[in-house]
Amino acid sequence: MIVRIIxxxxxxxxxxxxxxxxxxxxxxxxxxxxxLRFDVLRSLDTPGKYVLYEVYTDEGAxxxxxxxxxxxxxxEAAETLTAGPRSGEAFAVIAPEDPEKxxx
Numbered sequence: 001m002i003v004r005i006i007x008x009x010x011x012x013x014x015x016x017x018x019x020x021x022x023x024x025x026x027x028x029x030x031x032x033x034x035x036l037r038f039d040v041l042r043s044l045d046t047p048g049k050y051v052l053y054e055v056y057t058d059e060g061a062x063x064x065x066x067x068x069x070x071x072x073x074x075x076e077a078a079e080t081l082t083a084g085p086r087s088g089e090a091f092a093v094i095a096p097e098d099p100e101k102x103x104x
Contacts, residue, residue, distance in 0.1 A: 001036065001055060001056065001057060001058070001092075001093040001099060001102070002055070002056045002057075002058065002059060002061075002062060002090055002091070002092065002093070003053070003054065003055050003056075003091040003092075003093060004052075004054040004056070004062065004088055004089070004090050004091075005051060005052070005053055005054075005088065005089055005091065006051065006052040006054070006086055006087070006088040007049070007050070007051055007086060007087045007088070008049070008050045008051070008052070008078070008082055008086040009048055009049055009050075009082060009083045009084055009086075010048040010049075010050060010081055010083060011048070011081055011083040012047075012048060014048075014081040014082075015042075015048055017077075017081055018050070018078065018081045018082075019040075019042075021073070021074055021077040021078060021081070022040050022050070022052075022074065023040070024070060024073070024074065025070050025071060025073070025074035026038050026040050027070075028068060028069075028070030028071070029054070029065060029068075029070065029071070032061070032064065032065055032068065033057075033061075034056050034057040034058065034060065034061020034062075034064060034065070035054070035055070035056060035057075035061060035065065036055040036056065036057060036099055036102035036103055037053065037054065037055035037102050037103070038052070038053075038054050038055075039052070039053040039054075040052055040053075041053060048083065055093075055102045057099060062090075
């Protein structure tokens with residue numbers, strides 16, 4: 001399993017629009033066979049800061065996700081709403097080891 005954590009700083013006054021397009025991406029993403037979790041988080045401490053917490057079965061699932069229409073639409077829209085480039089990092093899962101424990 002692979003966890004990707006993406007951090008995004010949204011431009012001031014663009015938060016509502018960002019949340020709308022990100023919810024659409026979330027709804028499509030959780031339907032993908034290789035996606036175990038796709039959480040969207042908003043910082044309570046830093047205005048406009050969001051984190052996407054994504055759990056995939058394998059690297060193939062992460063690549064397949066980036067080929068979906070909902071991801072491409074989200075990426076295009078999100079680029080107009082952010083205050084800079086997003087940052088991401090991939091992690092190997094140590095625990096829980098059972099993929100079913102990750103499903104929402």
